[in-house]
Amino acid sequence: MLIDVKGTSVLVTGGCGFLGSEVVKQLSRGGSQVTVFDNLSSGRESYILGQPGVSFIKGDLTDESAMIEAMKDVEYVLHLAALPFIPDSYYYPRDFFTTNVNATIGLALEAIRKRIKRFVYISSSEVYGSAKYTPMDENHPTLPQSTYSVSKLAAERVVYTMHREHDLPVVIIRPFNSFGPNITQPYIIPEVVNQLINGKKDVKLGNIHSRRDFTFVSDTARGIIQAMITDGINGETINIGTGKSVQIRELVGIIADIMSHEPSITIDASRIRPDDVETLICDYSKANRLLGWSPTVSLRHGLEVTIDWIRKNGVAIKTSFRGWPATYRGSFDNNFAE
Structure with a gap:
């Protein structure tokens, strides 16, 4: 399902990763000019090679000068770069907060300075913790159960607060468990x-x-891109999942x-x-209402x-x-x- 994004210029952080590379592919096919910023700690440049309109910058979000350079000529930011594997966070909590929270703050501050049109932050359904009710909508309590999920929720709170304080045009996406090709982690x-x-x-x-709730990667990526181009949704938090577990x-x-x-x-x-x-089951009715999104791959x-x-x-x-x-x-x- 091709989304027309002709004429857009987009920075995708973590664009060589599992989900990021699918986002890059769909943006490229839709006609966007894409800058991929990735430190290749887990992603692979080969996942994006040969995509029309795609350029690659190897760098780390904790390197402020490299991050600012990557944002030089873009209008939109899709922020996927993160340390993502939950068991790793048990052993390296400081690294998870440095990357997932502090680097996100730096990126958001630069987005405010550059007056980016839309900043899409990719969070995680893990911020909810185990379901108190199902399906889980965006008003479900956030009770994270790992250092990883705490770091994602902290970054959510930061970018949302920047939206309120500084008009950062942010949309927060909470994907449920995505899966598919271009594997980078032992999920x-x-x-x-x-x-x-x-x-x-x-x-x-x-x-x-x-x-x-397992969602195929192409469906998740499509939801992220729809969040980038849909008008009137700044400040919203939106689940992406299938509604089945x-x-x-x-x-x-x-x-x-x-x-x-x-x-x-x-x-x-x-x-x-x-x-x-124990349980994660998505209510994607808000994504359907605001983005016109629904899952297509069984x-x-x-x-x-x-x-x-x-x-x-x-x-x-x-x-x-x-x-x-x-x-x-x-x-x-x-x-x-x-």
């Missing part, structure tokens, strides 16, 4: 697929009883069926998060596309830090990218 779907591809008959996982145990069954495997599941205590969110079809991509490309996970202490990255060791 649950590539984790399961990778174990099965490597011939594991016994899939090792943590909490298999939690429920998640699946238990992780059930998800394994669907993946195994697509791959023609019949694995057993073993609970690996080292993979269980200290305060895991879970099974999205999984088929993702599995096919993994079979062709493998899963090579970069790291943002040195010396990972967590065993959940072990299944990726054979494909580890330095």
Whole structure:
């Protein structure tokens, strides 16, 4: 579904990442001039190579001069750059706040100075914590259960306050669990697929009883771009998700069926998060009302596309830090990218 963005100039932070690269692809196909700013700590430049109208600047948001240079000729900012993997935040809380909060403040201040037309901040459904009711609308209590989700909520509060104080034209997007190709982190779907591809008959996982709302990456990216171009929504917070959930145990069954495997599941205590969110189910009625957005890709079809991509490309996970202490990255060791 092509969105016409001809004549726009857009900065996409984190544009070489999983979700960012899909946003860049859709912007490019829609006719936008796109500047990608990414430090390549987990993203891959190859994910955006050859896209018409796309230029790449390697840099870190904590480098103020590099960030200002990246914003020089743009009208819109889509801010996706972040440290995103929840278990990593347990070990590196300061890094998560430096990147996810402090760097966001710097970016927002420059956006105010340059009078950017729209600043879209990509948050996370994790800011809600486990569901108190379902489906979860934007008025659901925000009770984050990890350092990562606290950092995302803090950045939300900052950019919204800047909207109130300085007229920052911000829209906050809360995507529920996105999945698809161009994998950069060991999330649950590539984790399961990778174990099965490597011939594991016994899939090792943590909490298999939690429920998640999985949205295919192209749908999530389309919602982000609609938030960029839709008039009259400054200051709004908008959920992006399917309104359907699946238990992780059930998800394994669907993946195994697509791959023609019949694995057993073993609970690996080292993979269980200290305060895991049990249930996330999106109410996307606000996105539908304000953006005209609704999901188009089913879970099974999205999984088929993702599995096919993994079979062709493998899963090579970069790291943002040195010396990972967590065993959940072990299944990726054979494909580890330095």
